[in-house]
Amino acid sequence: KKVHSHPLTNDTSTALIPSDLKKFVESVGFEPVMLRFEVKSADVGGKAPASRPEATKEPKGKAKPQPQPAKENVKKGGKKGETLLALQYKKSEDFAMWYSNVITLSEMIAYYDISGCYILRPWSYKMWDLIQNWFNIEIEKLGVENSYFPLFVSKDRLEKEKDHVEGFAPEVAWVTKSGDGDLAKPIAVRPTSETIMYPAFSDWIQSHRDLPLKLNQWSNVVRWEFKYPTPFLRSREFLWQEGHTAHATYDDANVMVMQALELYRRVYEEILAVPVVPGYKTEEEKFAGGHQTTTVEAYIAGSGRAIQGATSHNLGQNFGKMFDITFQDTTGKSQVVWQTSWGLTTRTIGVMVMVHGDDQGLVLPPRIAPLQVVIVPIFTKKFTTVEAKPYCEAIVKDLHDQGIRAKYDDRTMYNPGWKYNHWEQKGVPLRVEVGPRDIESKQARLVTRFNGDKEDASVDGLGSFVKAKLETIQEEMFNKAKAARDEHLVQVTEWKDFVPNLEKNNLVLTPWIGGEHKDWEEWVKEKSREESLKARGQEAEDSRTSTSVAAKTLCIPFTQPELPEGTKCIASGKPATCWVLWGRSY
Numbered sequence: 001k002k003v004h005s006h007p008l009t010n011d012t013s014t015a016l017i018p019s020d021l022k023k024f025v026e027s028v029g030f031e032p033v034m035l036r037f038e039v040k041s042a043d044v045g046g047k048a049p050a051s052r053p054e055a056t057k058e059p060k061g062k063a064k065p066q067p068q069p070a071k072e073n074v075k076k077g078g079k080k081g082e083t084l085l086a087l088q089y090k091k092s093e094d095f096a097m098w099y100s101n102v103i104t105l106s107e108m109i110a111y112y113d114i115s116g117c118y119i120l121r122p123w124s125y126k127m128w129d130l131i132q133n134w135f136n137i138e139i140e141k142l143g144v145e146n147s148y149f150p151l152f153v154s155k156d157r158l159e160k161e162k163d164h165v166e167g168f169a170p171e172v173a174w175v176t177k178s179g180d181g182d183l184a185k186p187i188a189v190r191p192t193s194e195t196i197m198y199p200a201f202s203d204w205i206q207s208h209r210d211l212p213l214k215l216n217q218w219s220n221v222v223r224w225e226f227k228y229p230t231p232f233l234r235s236r237e238f239l240w241q242e243g244h245t246a247h248a249t250y251d252d253a254n255v256m257v258m259q260a261l262e263l264y265r266r267v268y269e270e271i272l273a274v275p276v277v278p279g280y281k282t283e284e285e286k287f288a289g290g291h292q293t294t295t296v297e298a299y300i301a302g303s304g305r306a307i308q309g310a311t312s313h314n315l316g317q318n319f320g321k322m323f324d325i326t327f328q329d330t331t332g333k334s335q336v337v338w339q340t341s342w343g344l345t346t347r348t349i350g351v352m353v354m355v356h357g358d359d360q361g362l363v364l365p366p367r368i369a370p371l372q373v374v375i376v377p378i379f380t381k382k383f384t385t386v387e388a389k390p391y392c393e394a395i396v397k398d399l400h401d402q403g404i405r406a407k408y409d410d411r412t413m414y415n416p417g418w419k420y421n422h423w424e425q426k427g428v429p430l431r432v433e434v435g436p437r438d439i440e441s442k443q444a445r446l447v448t449r450f451n452g453d454k455e456d457a458s459v460d461g462l463g464s465f466v467k468a469k470l471e472t473i474q475e476e477m478f479n480k481a482k483a484a485r486d487e488h489l490v491q492v493t494e495w496k497d498f499v500p501n502l503e504k505n506n507l508v509l510t511p512w513i514g515g516e517h518k519d520w521e522e523w524v525k526e527k528s529r530e531e532s533l534k535a536r537g538q539e540a541e542d543s544r545t546s547t548s549v550a551a552k553t554l555c556i557p558f559t560q561p562e563l564p565e566g567t568k569c570i571a572s573g574k575p576a577t578c579w580v581l582w583g584r585s586y
Helices: 018-027 069-076 095-105 122-141 162-171 194-204 250-271 318-322 347-356 385-401 416-425 436-441 462-486 495-503 518-536
Strands: 003-005 014-016 109-111 118-120 152-154 173-178 181-189 213-222 237-247 276-280 292-300 305-316 326-328 334-336 338-345 373-377 406-408 430-434 443-448 454-458 489-491 507-512 552-557 578-583
Touching: 003 018, 014 018, 095 109, 095 347, 118 122, 122 237, 122 250, 122 347, 194 213, 194 237, 194 318, 237 250, 250 276, 250 292, 250 305, 250 338, 250 347, 292 347, 292 552, 292 578, 305 318, 305 347, 318 338, 338 347, 347 462, 373 385, 373 416, 385 406, 385 430, 385 436, 385 462, 416 430, 430 436, 430 462, 436 443, 443 462, 454 462, 495 507, 495 518, 495 578, 507 552, 518 552
Parallel strands: 373 406, 373 430, 489 507
Antiparallel strands: 003 014, 109 118, 152 181, 173 181, 213 237, 237 338, 276 292, 276 552, 292 305, 305 338, 326 334, 430 443, 443 454, 507 578, 552 578
16 A cells, blocks of 8 residues: 655656555654545445545543644645745745755656765756856857866876865765776776876877867766865855866966856856856965966855856866876977866856746746746636637747747636746746737737736747847846845955954955965954854854855955055055955855
């Protein structure tokens, strides 16, 4: 005997033994209500009882488990036509649980039985596909070619660059066995590919005629995080692209660094509608073994935290010397190459969800939406699929002809209200509603997901109208996110104002002694943690948390406000040389 249920989705059934289901429900703090349907053998096939069976009551005196607040939220959020799969948490009340709700109920993520590893369902993988397609076109313009290198790296190679391996050592996963036997030497699963690719660079590069060498690969990497994982943002396996280039001069390499970073800015701002701050990382935060790191930093208003969006590194000649990547220049002299590496991950998707999502679910900018428009017919007894189909399919064709990703939802087992909620939860930017009156008037109703606006539009030229509408939505979503970010971007010149502004979920721009001063950077981190915990009445925080209350440097922004002569560093009190951006970060 088993109980069949539909957890988180309507199209998949799960079979559980009743005792296991009861045990699970009780373990999460809910009181199961048992309904007993007692039917005598003689009544089989007879009429159903006229009244609803009463719920069984627990014996008096037995303590009842207290329901969690989420249950109450579901009741408060209940609306006519809901699928009963509404979000259980509000973005403003429990951000972490809201995020988990959104990515599961929108069918982006499925959890896996290894902590920190997740299944990317088609809805989210299509977003990654769209990013890949756009990015491939852009890097081809820069002369970058796609390639693929092995997943594994030998211990000797990984440990060849001391600073590099020390930066990744705690996160490296090792393969030590094959079947029942031990490997002669352990093999690392790539945390990044510098030490995998550069021995090949050494073989391929002999002359200045072989430069520049510009390669990219789309792959997965494994970093065995010990901090609490968060889907998309911090996981033990993730997907990314990593670009690796070799050049004859520092200046050529630096041009490549900035070109890659500009593409990352465009991914966030032009595709994901997420504003970012480009800048340099400090010495403390730069890539292990590299010469200089540039970054784009995003801000998530819902949690008040910053997040590193993507990085582009000037590796200098360090790896070239370690792996003997040399070339003969035009005068016949042997020179060491200058190198870059740059990477963008599926973190992009998580950032976009956090920035734009709301209490109904996912909210997608049109350019990243797997489905940009859904057509929902409003069936009635007199207006059936037979009448709706030709009209709706003509709309779909018009949209497809304009290059719009559109779908006609002609399912008859669900009513329009259910479909509205379903597609809103999945974040589809625009819904087209078609009823019998719309056909009579040769129009359709358009409903915008991100702001709920409704308008009627003629089906004559609807494709071009919707195309322009989607561009407007994209722009408005970016402007809304930028306004939310800018509200929390402040300048502070005295330490007494620093932590109070962190407590207001602000990004804090301060005068700084310089990016090379790791000691003062560490002082700010520890001092801000100490003062924040004291203000909250806490003694310590979990060392494994990925959301520390301590401040960290995000970047030294490329665009610097004026720094009056004599301005003091906020920490050391010495003359400041630049402005640096701080925040609490993921």
